[in-house]
Amino acid sequence: MKTLVLGLGNSILTDDAAGLRVVDELKNLPLNPDITIERTEAGGINLLEYLEGYDRTIIVDSVQLPKGKPGQIYRLQPEDLPATRYTGLTHGIDFPTILELGKMFGMKMPAEIWIFAIQAQDVLTIGEKCTPAVAEAIMLCTREIVCLLNAGSGLESCKSG
Amino acid sequence: MKKITIDPVTRLEGHGKIEIFLNDSGEVANSYFQVPELRGFEKFAEGRPAEEMPQITQRICGVCPEAHHMASSKTLDALFHTEPPSAAKKLRELLYSSFFVTDHATHFYILAGPDFVMGPDAPVAERNILGVIKKVGLELGGAVIKTRMRNHHIIQMLGGRAVHPVFGLPGGVSKGLNADEQKEVQEIARDSLEFAKLSMKVFEDIVLANKAYVDLILSDTFTHKTYYMGLVDEKNRVNFYDGKVRVVDPEGKEYVKFAPADYLKHVAEHVEPWSYIKFPFLKNVGWKGFVDGKDSGILRAAPLARLNAADGMATPLAQEYYQKFYATLGGKPVHHTLATHWARLIEMLYAAERLVELSGDPEITSTDIRKIPTATPDEGVGIVEAPRGTLIHHYITDSRGIIQKANLIVATVFNSAAINMSVKKAAMGLIKPGKEITEGLLNRIEMAWRAYDPCFACATHSISGRSFLEVIIRDSQGNVIKKL
Numbered sequence: 001m002k003t004l005v006l007g008l009g010n011s012i013l014t015d016d017a018a019g020l021r022v023v024d025e026l027k028n029l030p031l032n033p034d035i036t037i038e039r040t041e042a043g044g045i046n047l048l049e050y051l052e053g054y055d056r057t058i059i060v061d062s063v064q065l066p067k068g069k070p071g072q073i074y075r076l077q078p079e080d081l082p083a084t085r086y087t088g089l090t091h092g093i094d095f096p097t098i099l100e101l102g103k104m105f106g107m108k109m110p111a112e113i114w115i116f117a118i119q120a121q122d123v124l125t126i127g128e129k130c131t132p133a134v135a136e137a138i139m140l141c142t143r144e145i146v147c148l149l150n151a152g153s154g155l156e157s158c159k160s161g
Numbered sequence: 162m163k164k165i166t167i168d169p170v171t172r173l174e175g176h177g178k179i180e181i182f183l184n185d186s187g188e189v190a191n192s193y194f195q196v197p198e199l200r201g202f203e204k205f206a207e208g209r210p211a212e213e214m215p216q217i218t219q220r221i222c223g224v225c226p227e228a229h230h231m232a233s234s235k236t237l238d239a240l241f242h243t244e245p246p247s248a249a250k251k252l253r254e255l256l257y258s259s260f261f262v263t264d265h266a267t268h269f270y271i272l273a274g275p276d277f278v279m280g281p282d283a284p285v286a287e288r289n290i291l292g293v294i295k296k297v298g299l300e301l302g303g304a305v306i307k308t309r310m311r312n313h314h315i316i317q318m319l320g321g322r323a324v325h326p327v328f329g330l331p332g333g334v335s336k337g338l339n340a341d342e343q344k345e346v347q348e349i350a351r352d353s354l355e356f357a358k359l360s361m362k363v364f365e366d367i368v369l370a371n372k373a374y375v376d377l378i379l380s381d382t383f384t385h386k387t388y389y390m391g392l393v394d395e396k397n398r399v400n401f402y403d404g405k406v407r408v409v410d411p412e413g414k415e416y417v418k419f420a421p422a423d424y425l426k427h428v429a430e431h432v433e434p435w436s437y438i439k440f441p442f443l444k445n446v447g448w449k450g451f452v453d454g455k456d457s458g459i460l461r462a463a464p465l466a467r468l469n470a471a472d473g474m475a476t477p478l479a480q481e482y483y484q485k486f487y488a489t490l491g492g493k494p495v496h497h498t499l500a501t502h503w504a505r506l507i508e509m510l511y512a513a514e515r516l517v518e519l520s521g522d523p524e525i526t527s528t529d530i531r532k533i534p535t536a537t538p539d540e541g542v543g544i545v546e547a548p549r550g551t552l553i554h555h556y557i558t559d560s561r562g563i564i565q566k567a568n569l570i571v572a573t574v575f576n577s578a579a580i581n582m583s584v585k586k587a588a589m590g591l592i593k594p595g596k597e598i599t600e601g602l603l604n605r606i607e608m609a610w611r612a613y614d615p616c617f618a619c620a621t622h623s624i625s626g627r628s629f630l631e632v633i634i635r636d637s638q639g640n641v642i643k644k645l
Contacts, residue, residue: 012205012220041220042324045271045290049310049323100291105303126205126221 003032004054004110005145006047007039008061014127015070015120015134018141019060022116025142035149048098048107057110058145059095061117062134068119071133073141075159076115114148116141179584179610187594192585193435194577194610206567211240211538211558215329218554218569226325227260227316228547228572229554231402234329236554239422240541241331241534241562248527249333252319254402255346255519256328257545259315261401261512262308262353264548265464265505268614269360270305273502276608277368281377282601297363308356311349318342333531343526350516357506357513361482364506369489378499379490382590383609385453385582386411386496388443388460390575391467392546393418398475399467399511401546407470408443411455413494416443421544424553428570429458431578440578441570451582459582462550462575463613464504469494474507476514482507498583501612505548538562547572549614573615583609 007023010016023039031037038050051057063074078096095115102109118141121131130138140160147158184190206217215233219226231253238245245253275288278296286292294302313323319336320326328334338346368374377383388411392404407418408427419427430439431448442448442458449457460466474480486507487493490500519525542555550572557566573580587609591602 010220012217040324041226045267045309046313046324048306049313097289097291101294101306104291104294104299105306124200126201 001034001055002053003035003056003058003149004050005035005037005058005060005149006050007037008041008043008047008059010041010123012126012128014122014125015118015130016062016123017128018062018118018120018130018134018138019116021130021135021138022060022118022141022145025138026145029142029146031146031149045098045101047095048102051098051102051109052107054108054110056112056114058114058116058148060141060145061115062120062123063117064120064123069133070119070121070131071137072119073137073144073160074115074117074119075144076117078113078115080115116145179606181584181588181592181606183592187592189585189589189592192581192588194581194584195436195438202569203567206556206564209564211237211556211562211564212331214554214556214564214567216325216327219325221569221571225260225264225547225549227257228545228552229569230320230326230329231257232543232545232547232552232554234331234334234543235403235421235545236541236543236556237329237331238541239543240538240556240558242536242538243332243532243534245333246527246529246532248337248524249530249532250403251519251522251525252334252337252530253329255516255525256316256319256326257402258512258516258519259312259349259353261548262357262509262516263312265509265512266305266308266356266360268548269364269502269506269509270302272611272614273505276604276611277374277502281605281608282599285600288604301359301363304356304359308353312353315346315349318346330531332534335531337528337530338526340526343520346520347517350513350520354510354513354517357510358478360506361510364503368503378497380497380590382587383498383583383612384496385461385498385579385586386455387453387579388416388446388458389466389469389494390460390462390551391470392544392551393471394475396475397472399471399473399508399546400475401508401512403545406544406551408460409470409494411453411494411496413469417445421542421553424542424544424555424570430570436577438574438577440581441575442578451578451585453582459578460575461579462546462572463501464508464548465495465498465501465612466550467546468504468507474511476511476518478514479507479511482510498609498612501614505614549573550575573613576613576615580610580613580615583613 005023005026007019009019011020020039023037026037040050078099099109118134118137121134144158144160179194181192182190215230218229218233221229270293271290274293278293279288316326317323320328388408390406390408392400393407394400394404405418405420408416410416417427427444428441429444430441432439443460446458474483486503537560538558540557544553552572553570555568556564558564587606591605592598
């Protein structure tokens, strides 16, 4: 199964880099050759260009949910993200819209999508180091993704808590 | 007092919001445009080698990294007292023109498009890029996506990657174009020009041919008489990459024209207790509050301002539309904020024409693309036009080139006072006692700031988990009485 693991974030905005750090860890590990590891600091519609041509995609990003604990890992699928089609900013185009756009243009969009989101503590301070809870979650998240990649499917058995 | 909040939280941490306060009789009392602050940039920059700045500063923003990269590269030229060879300047401008085509296309079709193609009152579920494509057709929609991708390819060809290029160096660029690459760029340039021409036609057919939209653009609700600022070349024509900063007054007369290094003589920043964002104004006119007119130092940047601040465009087709723009909208300067969308498309046409010119330039394949600096670095200022307006970088280093102080004034900051005024005026014009505050009405208010294409130091890309737009109306006790 042709798989893409795509890390998102901003490399100099403290915890916003969490997704990038996870794929940086993955790059150092021996993985199946049909697995592609990518990182990008782009957002919004720019992601469309990355997603084409894979059977399965795992996206890793940071998130700030209202009641989340820093370092908490969320495992989501696109249907868990409400389709919010309001476009307020240049990058204000959401993930379900990107997938729908790709399909409209006949691009091969991945049939299976997993989103690993790490609850960030600080995304407003310029800095290259994640906060401790997030740094720990990066290692746990990396391990879970390796487990998921090896297991093929069956996320439940890979959860680290 | 009631409070209405327009909170465009594209991500949950929130990135700028508009709060509108109503008085007891339901009229707009005031409004505030607020942006959260990214902390610690200066501290982060201090102590680093200046050459790292084009890589660091472009990470501030995930939307227009190329603008920071280019402003930073030019600042390094000034800092190290070196002048890039002619071919290097052309290559920089070529990459930058490519970037302008993609960025302006994105704004028109994805952000502004839904308001005009679907209509400001269309249901939210349809007022988006998918709705636009369903209406304008897959072919044009596909052209938008393809133009973006192919121009990203040009940026990747020169900068090594499509996002966050590694390209500008003090005194030049890291890579040139060979003959094969030139051919490919020329082809993309020609197609981009066709796309830009088609986009002008789309605008004319959908917006200009619709009297309701033209009336909306010309309405007083979306009008402010301010100073305008933009980079111009030696003939006072719009230039995105280089030149002097020209400011015209609300009557369109040149107020001042200055070299980048002199910006502090002309621009000061006003601080308000309720905002992290500062409000730049013309120092020698003075801060008179959030009011327009000749006595108020508030100035505007971005496409409409650039057209107003210049005497014309440097390419033939864009110049033709420039003349048509002013002939249609009643002469220079144009004060109607929503006309910015038309101005943006004229600029996209200019960028595409410039791309054709530069990619066909015999010098573009030259290998003389770097002049190694030899002078001792001290201080440098670099200015470019970002798609959203004038962007200033200013670095001070020690004699080893280590940053001691870095100051940036970004485009959205230049427009912050004007955005604040525009939102207030739109809210006052549209919210009336007894009139239901609908989603469509709030969208019209939002159109007042969307025209500026504001970018809230938008560096983060965390996944969005809820509505991009949150509107909360509160009563005088702060209780939520309505949520849209």
